Amino acid sequence: MNILCLGGGPAGLYFALLMKLQNPAHHITVVERNKPFDTFGWGVVLSDQTLLNLMEADAVSGQLIGDALNHWDDIEVFFKGKSVRSGGHGFCGIGRKHLLNILQDRCLALGVDLVFEVDVADDQALAHEYQADLVIASDGLNSRIRTRYADVFQPDIDTRQCRFVWLGTRKTFDAFTFAFEQTEHGWFQAHAYKFDEQTSTFIVEVPEAVWQAHGLQDMSQEEGIAFCERLFAKYLDGHPLISNAQHLRGSAQWIRFPRVMCKTWVHQVAIDGRSVPIVLMGDSAHTAHFSIGSGTKLALEDAIDLALEFAASTDELVSSADMPGVLARYEARRSVEVLKIQNAARNSTEWFENVTRYTQLPIEQFAYSLLTRSQRISHENLRLRDPAWLGAYEAWLAEQQGAGPAVPPMLLPLKVRETTLKNRIVVSPMATYSAVDGLVQDFHLVHLGARALGGAGLVMVEMTSPTPAGRITPGCTGLWSGKQAEALKRIVDFVHSQSSAKIGLQLGHSGPKGSTQVGWEKTDEPLPPASNYVGASPSSAPPNWPLMAASAVPYGPQNQVPRAMNRLDMDTLTEQFVVATRRAASAGFDWLELHCAHGYLLSSFLTPLMNQRTDHFGGTLENRCRYPLEVFAAMRAVWPAHLPMSVRLSAHDWTPGGNTADDAVAMARLFKAVGCDVIDVSSGQTSRAAQPVYGRMYQTPFSDRIRNEVGIQTIAVGAITEADQVCSIIAAGRADLCAIARPHLADPAWTLHEAAKLQSKAVDWPRPYESGRDQIYREFFKQKQAEATAERAQIAIKNRASEEGL
Numbered sequence: 001m002n003i004l005c006l007g008g009g010p011a012g013l014y015f016a017l018l019m020k021l022q023n024p025a026h027h028i029t030v031v032e033r034n035k036p037f038d039t040f041g042w043g044v045v046l047s048d049q050t051l052l053n054l055m056e057a058d059a060v061s062g063q064l065i066g067d068a069l070n071h072w073d074d075i076e077v078f079f080k081g082k083s084v085r086s087g088g089h090g091f092c093g094i095g096r097k098h099l100l101n102i103l104q105d106r107c108l109a110l111g112v113d114l115v116f117e118v119d120v121a122d123d124q125a126l127a128h129e130y131q132a133d134l135v136i137a138s139d140g141l142n143s144r145i146r147t148r149y150a151d152v153f154q155p156d157i158d159t160r161q162c163r164f165v166w167l168g169t170r171k172t173f174d175a176f177t178f179a180f181e182q183t184e185h186g187w188f189q190a191h192a193y194k195f196d197e198q199t200s201t202f203i204v205e206v207p208e209a210v211w212q213a214h215g216l217q218d219m220s221q222e223e224g225i226a227f228c229e230r231l232f233a234k235y236l237d238g239h240p241l242i243s244n245a246q247h248l249r250g251s252a253q254w255i256r257f258p259r260v261m262c263k264t265w266v267h268q269v270a271i272d273g274r275s276v277p278i279v280l281m282g283d284s285a286h287t288a289h290f291s292i293g294s295g296t297k298l299a300l301e302d303a304i305d306l307a308l309e310f311a312a313s314t315d316e317l318v319s320s321a322d323m324p325g326v327l328a329r330y331e332a333r334r335s336v337e338v339l340k341i342q343n344a345a346r347n348s349t350e351w352f353e354n355v356t357r358y359t360q361l362p363i364e365q366f367a368y369s370l371l372t373r374s375q376r377i378s379h380e381n382l383r384l385r386d387p388a389w390l391g392a393y394e395a396w397l398a399e400q401q402g403a404g405p406a407v408p409p410m411l412l413p414l415k416v417r418e419t420t421l422k423n424r425i426v427v428s429p430m431a432t433y434s435a436v437d438g439l440v441q442d443f444h445l446v447h448l449g450a451r452a453l454g455g456a457g458l459v460m461v462e463m464t465s466p467t468p469a470g471r472i473t474p475g476c477t478g479l480w481s482g483k484q485a486e487a488l489k490r491i492v493d494f495v496h497s498q499s500s501a502k503i504g505l506q507l508g509h510s511g512p513k514g515s516t517q518v519g520w521e522k523t524d525e526p527l528p529p530a531s532n533y534v535g536a537s538p539s540s541a542p543p544n545w546p547l548m549a550a551s552a553v554p555y556g557p558q559n560q561v562p563r564a565m566n567r568l569d570m571d572t573l574t575e576q577f578v579v580a581t582r583r584a585a586s587a588g589f590d591w592l593e594l595h596c597a598h599g600y601l602l603s604s605f606l607t608p609l610m611n612q613r614t615d616h617f618g619g620t621l622e623n624r625c626r627y628p629l630e631v632f633a634a635m636r637a638v639w640p641a642h643l644p645m646s647v648r649l650s651a652h653d654w655t656p657g658g659n660t661a662d663d664a665v666a667m668a669r670l671f672k673a674v675g676c677d678v679i680d681v682s683s684g685q686t687s688r689a690a691q692p693v694y695g696r697m698y699q700t701p702f703s704d705r706i707r708n709e710v711g712i713q714t715i716a717v718g719a720i721t722e723a724d725q726v727c728s729i730i731a732a733g734r735a736d737l738c739a740i741a742r743p744h745l746a747d748p749a750w751t752l753h754e755a756a757k758l759q760s761k762a763v764d765w766p767r768p769y770e771s772g773r774d775q776i777y778r779e780f781f782k783q784k785q786a787e788a789t790a791e792r793a794q795i796a797i798k799n800r801a802s803e804e805g806l
Contacts, residue, residue, distance in 0.1 A: 001026050004132040006120050006145060008032030010296050011282030012138030013103035015303035018057060020110040022311055029113040029130055036104075036116045042168040042202075042244070043070075043195025044099060045293035046092045050300065057304045061106040068102065069094050070194050074175035077367040078235070080182075080359075084367035088385030091176055091293075093195035099296070120144065123278065127271050134323075135269075135278045138299075141258065143284035153280060154263035160289070161353045163216070163254040164205040167225065171239035173200050178370060179235050180355065186210035187355045190232050191291065202241055203290060204228045205352060208256065217251045224251060257349070260287040261342065265331045266324075277327055281306070286338045288345040291352055292374055298338060305337075306330045343695055344374035350701070357708045361733060364396050369732040375697055379409065379727035397731060408758040409730040410723050414457070414737065416677050416713065418642035419590055421457035421737070422500055424730050425751045426715060428739035429460040429506040429593070431476060433518035438468065438478025440487045449494050451744055452501040455751030458737070459501050461488070463508040463595050466580035467573070469545050470509035470601065473518045474527070479507070480576065485583040492588040504591030505584045506648070507577060507635070511601025512549040512562040512610065524688075526560055549604040550627075551612040556688040562604075564613070570627055573601075574634050581635040585643075592639055594632050597650040598685035602628040606667065607650070607686045609658045621663055625670050636675045646678035646715065647671050651702035654683065654690040661702055668710045679706050680715040680739065697725055704734035715739050723754035 003019055005012035008030050016028045046054075051069065055062035069092040076085040107114060120126055123145050127135050137145035146153050169192075177192040187210065191203040211217065216224055225241050232241075245253055265280040282299035309326045351358075351373035358369055371377060383390045394406040401412050414421045427448075434443045444461075452459045464477040471478060478484055488505070495503045510516075517525050527544045547562035548569055554561045565573075577594075584592055596602040604610040605627050611618050617627050636645055649671075651664035659667075668679045681703040684690045692698070699718030707714040716735035720726060726738045743750045 001133040002131050003028040003134045003136065004127055004130050005030040005136040005138055006123060006126070007137070007139035007143075007282075007284070008034070008100070008104070008114065008116075009138055009140055009282060009299065010099065010103065011299035011303050012136055013100065013107055014057075014061075014300050015136055015138070015281060015307060016112045017061065017103065017107045017110055018303060018307035019310065020107070020112050021058060022307060024111065027113075027130075029115060030107065031115045031118050031120060031126065033119045034116065036114070042096060042166060042199070043093045043193065044096050044296040045193065046094065046297055047293075048090045048092065050297045051092055053301060053304060057307070058106070061102055064102045064106075065094060065099065068098055068196075070196060072175060072194070075371065076175040076177050077363070077370055078177070078179040079363045079366050080180075082363045084363055085175060086367070086371065086382070086386045086389040089176065090385075091193065093193050093201070095195050095199070096296075098196070123148070124269060124271055127269070127276055127278075132271070132276055133274075135276060136281050137278055137284050138281045139284055141260070141283040141287060143280070145278060146260075146262065146280060146284050149267045149269075149278065152264065152267045156261045156263070158259040158261075160257045160259060160349055162205050162207050162349075163211040163256055164203055164290070165224065165228070165243075165254050166245075167202045167204065167228065167241045167243055169200050169202045169236060169239050169241050170198055171200060171202075171236050172198065177235070179232060180359075181231050182359075183210070183214065183231070185213035187359065188228075188231055189352060189355060190235065192235070202232075204232070207353060211254065216254060220250055221246075221248060221253050224253065257289055258287060259289065259342070259346070259349070260285070262286065265335070266327045268324075277323065279306070279327060279330075285334075286342065288338075288341050289349040291348045292341070292345050292376075294341050294345065298341060301337070302334055305334050309333075344376045347701065348374040354705075357705065358733075360708070360711075364393060365731075365733050368393060369734075372728050372732050375700070375728075378724045379731055380724045393731070408723070408727050408755075410726040410738075410758065411755060412730065414713075416644040419502060419644055421502055423455070423457040423751065423755075424726060424737050425456045425458070426737050426739040427451045427456045427459040427744050428717060428741035429462045430741050430745065431462045431472060431519060433473055433475035433520070435475055435477040438465070438471065438476070438480065439484050440477055440491065444477070445491050445494060448491055448503070449498065450748035452495040452499040452503065454744070454747075454749035455755060456501055456740075456744070457751075458504055458591060459495060460504045460506055460591070460593065460739075461491070461589075463506045463600075464580075465509055466507060466576040467509065469547070470511075470514065470573075470576075472510040472514055472600075473516055475518045476510075479505075479580040479583050482583070485587050488584075488589075489587040496588065502590035504593060504646075505587075505589045506593040506595050507580055507584070508595025508648075509573065509577075509601035510547075511599075511604045512547055512553065512555045512559065513599050514547050515544045515560060524555065524559070526558065549601055550610060550617065550624075551604070553604070553610045553612060555599055555610075570630070574631050577631050578634050578638055581638050585638070585640055589643075591644050591646070592635070593646040593648055593680060594628075594635060595648050596628050596632075597648045597680075597682050599650075599687065602631060603650060603686055607653055607659050609653055609655060609687050621666055622670070625667055629670060629674055632671060632676065633674045644677040645675065646680050647676050648680035648682055650683050650686050651681050651699070651706065652683040653686045654692045655687045658686060658690075661705055664702060665706055665709050668706045668712060672710060672712045676712070678713045678715060678736070679703075679710075680717065681706055681735070682717050695719065696721075697729065700729055700734050703729075704732075707735060708733065713737075717741070723758050726754075727758070 005016050012030050016030050019026050020028050071092050074087045075089050172194045173192050179190040181188050188206045192200050194200045229241050262285050265285050267278045268275045281302045288294040309330045398406045403412050411423045464479050465471045467480050492503055547560050548565050549562035552564045606624050611624050616623050653659045683699050684692045700716045703714040703716040713736040715737040716729050717739040720738050721743050729735050
């Protein structure tokens with residue numbers, strides 16, 4: 001093939017040399033606008049795994065890069081005059097210029113043509129000149145080619161909120177250093193690391209508003225650098241900060257990071273009567289924030305993956321009909337890998353953009369939060385990296401809670417008002433559609449009782465309606481009668497007498513999502529006419545009942561249109577909530593939650609997607625919150641003062657025009673002001689048009705923000721499936737409790753089983769036996785401990801072998 005790489009950064013150079021290695025007959029040209037062996041920027045960071053990938057792809061350049069790398073294990077965090085240092089993190093640093101020089105030399109040795117000082121104005125003209133069969137658009141962050149074909153590539157460019165400047169210094173740091181300094185206008189942070197024996201990268205980052213408040217936009221390049229030198233003088237030991245971007249003037253050295261995502265990476269262009277693919281690679285296709293150090297890694301691994309796709313194909317494919325298949329497989333594979341990194345990078349970026357959110361934390365937790373900010377590094381991963389440091393942190397956490405000896409964060413007790421939960425696990429309220437006329441059955445006793453015996457700190461009864469018309473389905477629970485209260489009391493008494501778990505009740509009204517089919521039929525779909533009812537005779541089919549909501553807006557076009565509530569409706573329903581609250585108290589519940597999420601009645605007031613009122617219950621956020629706050633305040637007034645109350649909120653509607661995380665913070669503040677103790681932070685389900693971005697712990701960032709900005713305890717929910725995730729969330733201060741739903745359906749003793757796994761990792765942790773009943777788990781714990789010890793031994797052997805290989 002004739003291959004043309006436009007852009008001589010890591011992606012273009014590395015792809016060129018790999019393809020030349022693969023087939024010396026390829027004619028490969030790399031066109032670069034800069035001078036030979038010239039580049040800008042300082043050091044770049046690679047992981048140990050990336051270095052292994054480079055060694056496997058090309059041992060010669062891999063060895064040269066490996067020999068030049070500066071390796072370190074420690075991260076040190078400086079904050080408020082103190083520091084925390086942890087080890088085992090495994091970073092490699094190399095000067096960007098040195099890296100490119102190695103790749104340029106390797107390309108020349110293999111016979112790749114390097115053409116410098118050519119600014120590509122027309123990629124098609126250049127492709128014609130070189131008779132290209134394949135064009136690699138590796139022209140970087142500000143890719144002209146991506147811009148030219150934007151209608152095909154469909155780039156999504158999100159310019160982030162912080163300004164940063166990429167500097168260097170002759171001060172050499174012996175750890176990856178994060179330094180935070182407060183000024184009269186806000187916080188600055190530095191990311192510093194050594195990449196050769198004489199030089200370190202020193203990136204200064206600051207929120208846009210703080211940058212402007214200091215007038216940095218009006219300073220010359222020299223003045224801006226001098227400002228940073230003064231601010232971070234204590235870390236520089238008299239060494240100056242240096243810029244190698246003298247071509248930039250004034251404040252142009254301070255940029256806002258653009259997160260780039262492209263819908264597609266391949267575009268076919270007709271050149272000389274042939275269809276020539278133009279393929280994005282590296283920063284032209286995607287970017288990842290420097291705070292996770294993955295931009296160069298992604299570029300190099302793009303090159304490796306596309307070269308491997310060609311290698312896996314037949315010799316006859318060159319420029320043939322199978323070329324689209326090779327490129328499609330490359331795009332499919334890499335887009336998934338990039339998405340994983342970008343999701344982690346988004347979390348990391350937002351952490352640094354919102355440092356002020358975490359500055360009330362003591363340095364111990366501040367540093368832990370920083371280390372786990374991307375949600376890629378977990379609690380147990382930190383234990384593998386630095387067990388001594390993590391053990392000390394667990395002891396510190398236990399001391400803060402007055403919990404005695406160190407335990408896994410998941411097993412720390414939590415006191416809310418006068419109620420103490422033995423651990424941080426909540427069995428999430430889950431509709432089971434098994435009530436009869438709102439009355440709980442033996443099924444509920446077994447279902448909830450088993451999970452209380454399974455070790456959870458708090459077991460929540462599913463959303464229960466204070467009125468028959470407030471049920472979601474005919475099979476949902478209710479609390480509008482004394483008989484229903486007695487049936488619930490039977491479950492409460494069992495939980496209290498047979499376990500040390502607490503039990504809570506979630507009260508809510510279905511509103512516009514009511515009168516629908518049970519979960520195993522068609523979720524959220526209206527009850528069918530009697531003649532079409534499945535599983536019963538027409539005479540026994542439940543009839544649809546009338547609905548009400550904030551406005552006459554149906555949940556979906558197929559759902560019943562609710563009646564807009566008037567003041568009398570509101571007063572009546574508030575009183576029904578109050579009566580149900582009194583019944584819950586008489587039944588002995590330890591905890592009460594008001595459901596204001598997921599598009600149900602109170603949620604229909606909160607979200608602008610459903611609230612179209614023009615009175616003082618609609619319009620502004622404060623007005624939309626008015627009625628839900630009334631209901632909560634009335635319930636709090638009759639709920640025992642020593643017992644906690646929580647509110648479940650949808651923190652994001654995931655739909656244009658809906659509530660966002662900013663609105664959720666404001667709502668949480670309002671509920672806190674009327675006595676709410678805990679916000680149960682969910683999201684979505686307020687509109688059929690919602691498009692959530694799913695993933696591990698995908699709703700936890702909402703909990704993190706509410707907890708640390710509002711100063712209220714929170715429950716994190718959503719795709720939390722492992723004890724390790726729970727420990728990470730609790731230890732970082734992203735939530736105070738974690739609600740686990742589906743895992744508890746599969747395993748009622750999920751908490752005990754996960755606790756056994758945790759305790760097998762450290763023999764010094766005490767066992768959380770509650771009573772004589774729990775002695776039956778002793779042998780189970782011992783077995784799991786033995787299994788984990790053997791597993792750890794195997795991991796240690798593999799790690800040692802890997803290190804020796806490097």
